[in-house]
Amino acid sequence: MEIKIMKNILDRNQNKADEVRELVRSKNILMVNIISSPGAGKTTFLERTCEALTSKFKIGVIEGDVTTDRDARRLQKYDIPIVVINTERGCHLDSHSISKVIDSFDLDSLDILFIENVGNLICPTGFDLGEAFKLALVSTAEGDDKPAKYPLLFREAKAVVLNKMDLIPYTNFNYNSFMYDLGRIKRGITFFKVSCTKNTGLDEWFEWISEQRKELSGS
């Protein structure tokens, strides 16, 4: 019985996700669902991205957070539209919440909509929000075993960002081991190694995400 109900929830999530996807595509908006552990650096990654790209693109952000608006407040300085979804005890966003807040944005004027999902490597992976793609963000401080331990996320993601590259000398993170596991899960996946606090390695990401947005409006 429980399984049946879970299936119903997921089915309904999928229908709503498809609706959201159709809506944002019709408006030429690239919607990206960013998934990471707590504290891997999603918000700092969005800070760097806003600094680099708000002159080129109209960016909006949906902030999924359990209980606060702390991350949203960190992004306020970029003068972009931001909506916070507090999930309370919920460990992921779903397409219904996205559907409810999407109209708060002026969709005709947006180019890229980033969704910062709740910090969690498991459940967010299973919920389609209507995004163009999922982006997996992991940090070197979390250890090199994340692809092996959470393969579903890396299989689902279109690209992977490895953050906190500057911390590698102070940790036991084994880069080759990380890349080996990642390659076994998804050979040739688009991959960026960056430090968001030291502002290194991000140019490739800026170029790639700009390209993704341009391809969308070209199609």
Next chain:
Amino acid sequence: MEIKIMKNILDRNQNKADEVRELVRSKNILMVNIISSPGAGKTTFLERTCEALTSKFKIGVIEGDVTTDRDARRLQKYDIPIVVINTERGCHLDSHSISKVIDSFDLDSLDILFIENVGNLICPTGFDLGEAFKLALVSTAEGDDKPAKYPLLFREAKAVVLNKMDLIPYTNFNYNSFMYDLGRIKRGITFFKVSCTKNTGLDEWFEWISEQRKELSGS
């Protein structure tokens, strides 16, 4: 309707948790439920704890992991009983899984049973496993905002371990800000600052956990 079903699940979880709690207490076993983000250092923390305490106590471990037995394999060298629960897509352990595996241990010969929950700061907090108490483990690399962003975990936990103290000089972690938020949530909570890779600050933890076990058998 969904809420009613969720309540049933939680009710049943609570009944089973109480059964498990009664069983382990009757055997004088201290059961500790360790909750953290992915990669905060739970397994390394257990490695140091096994090194220090297996000469004093008979230790067992239940490893909650989405899909692998990697963490369990890291603990094999201590020659302790270990049971892995793979949750597949599940983001937390529940008391039913604990109840199913608890008899795999020789309960008459155990003193302390550590449960390494699935890496997640949200859902594990809401599920009583029958433990004596929850232990929250966070790392400095995750940022100083975890108590403010996940207050429920810190409210539920009996003690907090702040790991990766050695990384503070290389991060923007603000210790005072962390302690201020933690104090607002739970004034005077038992607190340990450690580095599990550098083996610092752990003696106080070893003493405290030993004391917890002794109080149990004294009562």
